[in-house]
Amino acid sequence: MEAGSMSIILHGVAVLLVLGAAFGLGLAIASRKLAVESDPRIDEIEALLPGANCGGCGYPGCRGMAEAIVAGAAPVTGCPVLKDHSPIAAVMGVESTATERLIARVRCGGGRKEAPQRFIYFGVEDCAAAQSLGGGAKACTYGCLGLGSCVKVCPFGAMKMSDNALPVVDEEKCTGCGLCVKACPRQIITLWPYDKKVTVLCMNKDKGAEVRAVCKVGCIACRLCTKNCPTGAIPVEDNLARITPELCTNCEICVEKCPMKTIKGAKKQERAVG
Ligand code: SF4
Numbered sequence: 001m002e003a004g005s006m007s008i009i010l011h012g013v014a015v016l017l018v019l020g021a022a023f024g025l026g027l028a029i030a031s032r033k034l035a036v037e038s039d040p041r042i043d044e045i046e047a048l049l050p051g052a053n054c055g056g057c058g059y060p061g062c063r064g065m066a067e068a069i070v071a072g073a074a075p076v077t078g079c080p081v082l083k084d085h086s087p088i089a090a091v092m093g094v095e096s097t098a099t100e101r102l103i104a105r106v107r108c109g110g111g112r113k114e115a116p117q118r119f120i121y122f123g124v125e126d127c128a129a130a131q132s133l134g135g136g137a138k139a140c141t142y143g144c145l146g147l148g149s150c151v152k153v154c155p156f157g158a159m160k161m162s163d164n165a166l167p168v169v170d171e172e173k174c175t176g177c178g179l180c181v182k183a184c185p186r187q188i189i190t191l192w193p194y195d196k197k198v199t200v201l202c203m204n205k206d207k208g209a210e211v212r213a214v215c216k217v218g219c220i221a222c223r224l225c226t227k228n229c230p231t232g233a234i235p236v237e238d239n240l241a242r243i244t245p246e247l248c249t250n251c252e253i254c255v256e257k258c259p260m261k262t263i264k265g266a267k268k269q270e271r272a273v274g
């Protein structure tokens, strides 16, 4: 091979090496800058969950459950399969509630009177079917569809539909089996500690003005509950107030302060279920 050809090849190889190194460096910098910070407790809690991905907790698999616990959207006892929840409680820095009884809680207070429909649904009486038809008739795309699929699957007669088209749980009859949680296509039913009576009856993560347009009792993320809670048990994340059950003392100050009447305590149950 001539010396000139060899020099061209070596020059080409050198250019490729420099370009490769530059692209590699660029990708490394971009991956570091664009990396989404994930709370390390999510991985820790996921490793402590059974890995069954059964959905009995109402979240999409064990990873979803771990994310919900870390976000304060689900209790540390939220997995119905796990018998000892104390290792998860330790990760979250709260007291173990291993023997706590769980019951179903419906996290929507927008029934027929409070939340308008976009159209009249004449299909089968099934929430999943209604959801598959344009996302359901209810203007709030997060709220209860009101067709009672949860009530139909309860083997203990622990649920009924109210006159306001919202499911009501009889907490004395509920065994926490989680079948209603699985049946709800909107994932608004969660298993919750029986003795923690305060619940945010809303799952809408839209901004306040959008929430007001679709529901008279939805959370508008005003944070009055957060500011007034003496134990820091009700942060607002993704435009939605969420109770951390381990910190809640059932004082019901947030229930009184909420201008939208979104939060239900033991004393306010009758309003919430219409
Ligand atoms: S289906 Fe199970 S968890 Fe739901 S209300 Fe009935 S007993 Fe309770």
Ligand code: SF4
Pocket: 200, 218, 219, 220, 221, 222, 223, 224, 225, 226, 236, 240, 241, 257, 258, 259, 260, 261, 262, 263
């Ligand atoms: S006070 Fe009511 S409306 Fe305001 S953030 Fe809390 S739950 Fe939402």
